[in-house]
Amino acid sequence: MRRNKPKYKQIIEAAVVVIAENGYHQAQISKIARQAGVADGTIYLYFKNKEDVLISVFQEKMAMFVEKINEVIAGKKTAAEKLLVMIEEHFKILSTDTKLAIVTQLELRQSNKDLRFKINEVLKEYLSVLETILDYGKERGEFSADLDVRLARQMIFGTMDETATTWVLNEHKYDLVTLAPKVHELILNGFKS
Amino acid sequence: MRRNKPKYKQIIEAAVVVIAENGYHQAQISKIARQAGVADGTIYLYFKNKEDVLISVFQEKMAMFVEKINEVIAGKKTAAEKLLVMIEEHFKILSTDTKLAIVTQLELRQSNKDLRFKINEVLKEYLSVLETILDYGKERGEFSADLDVRLARQMIFGTMDETATTWVLNEHKYDLVTLAPKVHELILNGFKS
């Protein structure tokens, strides 16, 4: 598999930096090669084209993230606790790598249909972790039995995503991770006094 | 003002159709002119360039939408009722014009910094209506006194926005407007059983 080859990871990391700094449309393969310290031709040994680089970056990082999330979630007993650590991990990964945050919050939002479809197929893996937590919470009676899991999933992801985008566009002026318990509390208990 | 000139509205409406059908990057001024039934030169009498067309479309439609929202909100007494009609209007405007929905949910998500800044300045007007409702709910004691209005605003907008994008990408297979009371209920009361 290409992902086990030595230069694969190196190119992935370089691509995050180049896409964040230049924007996807200005992130030429030659720039990515220079950042990775490899020849242009080397990139084409691993990737079909620039689109393939973007999708692969997202796939690679998402696979690692989902693995990590599943680990921390397994360590928690209640659905409420699982949800909290998931929100924390979501905010942590973006906080510790602001270049990655620019890629997820701005550059992965491409309107090209084909590209969008491939990006959303990767996103699905993460959303299904979220659905599992919600189903578990309903089974345990922590969440209301008539909770619409699809809508609830869209609500949680939408909230985390908007919070993260606003933080990126405010140039990381405040701490994102400290917002996790507040977001969690609002989702579980709502706005009512 | 240019917005009172006869062909202005005609061009705005044509731009929504052309941008939705072709994507922003493939929406040349000449295509917009053809759709509007005017000469290319006429567009330049009203707009500096394509970017100006996109921003103006958003400004124009948003101004009308905010006016409408303020009207329906004024007719409701409680913050909870105001919030419900706001969510309904958000979903209604997208449902009744799926081309506009493609523009708001996909084509307005541009990663170009300058363009993004201008788009988000327009978005601010809408978010401030939302903040007013949240402040009002806190004053009346309907919402908890320590509700973080900024975060709550990000949660509501993020939820509506994600619900709308998922609906667009699922090609409007289900009814968006019937989701409004469900979204409202989840926001006010949370997930807990």
Ligand SMILES: CCCCCCCCCCCCCCCCCC(=O)SCCNC(=O)CCNC(=O)[C@H](O)C(C)(C)COP(=O)(O)OP(=O)(O)OC[C@H]1O[C@@H](n2cnc3c(N)ncnc32)[C@H](O)[C@@H]1OP(=O)(O)O
């Ligand atoms: C054809 C068009 C038809 C339209 C018709 C109408 C249809 C309506 C329905 C559809 C709407 C769809 C809209 C489409 C929008 C496209 C754009 C997107 O991608 S949207 C999806 C993606 N979303 C986006 O792109 C939105 C991203 N957000 C933003 O860019 C901005 O929030 C803003 C411009 C929206 C508001 O700006 P502003 O008014 O300045 O308010 P802020 O709160 O941001 O900041 C105020 C201060 O508070 C600080 N602070 C904030 N939060 C926190 C916190 N939690 N803790 C601590 N601090 C916090 C912050 O640092 C700042 O500090 P300082 O600088 O004063 O010291």
Ligand SMILES: CCCCCCCCCCCCCCCCCC(=O)SCCNC(=O)CCNC(=O)[C@H](O)C(C)(C)COP(=O)(O)OP(=O)(O)OC[C@H]1O[C@@H](n2cnc3c(N)ncnc32)[C@H](O)[C@@H]1OP(=O)(O)O
């Ligand atoms: C450098 C990268 C580093 C990454 C590291 C990891 C960091 C993690 C943290 C950051 C994550 C950020 C991710 C960035 C994502 C970029 C993409 C975006 O723009 S995201 C922001 C914008 N958001 C997006 O772009 C997401 C848009 N959503 C989607 O495209 C899809 O929902 C999906 C592909 C995500 C899941 O697809 P699927 O699994 O198929 O699940 P569905 O539920 O959609 O559909 C199943 C069925 O249910 C029907 N149905 C659904 N809802 C309702 C309802 N309420 N009522 C009635 N019916 C409903 C529906 O019609 C369908 O029916 P049928 O066809 O079976 O008959």
